[in-house]
């Protein structure tokens with residue numbers, strides 16, 4: 269099963285992806301996590317991405333496309349994967365479409381977590397508080413100021429993917445304002461209906 273979780277920062281993509289990992293035994297491919305790991309490790313990619321991420325802007329398509337192309341060829345992705353936070357631009361959506369087509373596979377579904385923007389900044393600030401209370405590192409971009417920029421980037425560059433995937437017949441919206449278990453239940457319903465649709469060509 270190959271799916272994309274789409275939605276603004278704080279919509280709950282990471283939380284739902286984690287639940288899907290546990291239930292379906294397929295990996296979560298979060299470009300945000302991969303980039304943060306690169307920053308921490310001090311790699312060339314990490315050095316190039318850090319300032320952009322701290323400002324809440326998007327890292328270049330070239331960097332994230334290369335990271336994802338390498339990741340989906342790893343053995344644990346053979347049965348499928350959850351793309352969380354990728355693609356985030358139309359160019360990335362085209363790129364992932366090509367990557368999958370070259371491998372004779374396709375997406376099963378794109379799930380949009382539909383949320384009320386006004387609730388998002390509160391969720392992000394709560395995430396920062398919880399990380400701090402748990403003694404975990406707090407993301408530098410989980411502040412009210414940087415969040416504004418992340419949301420602007422979402423509307424400018426990522427929201428057009430809603431129309432893009434709708435036109436391809438891949439998009440399903442789920443109410444992301446419901447409680448976490450109810451969102452998970454809705455996501456599972458969508459997956460039950462769409463599983464297997466990405467099995468084309470060579471597979």
Ligand code: AMP
Nearest residue numbers: 299300321324325326327332353354356
């Ligand atoms: P996230 O953890 O998904 O909120 O991502 C954190 C930050 O990493 C974003 O604000 C961007 O700076 C960067 N990032 C993550 N995924 C992408 C992507 N697909 N394209 C460009 N930048 C990304």
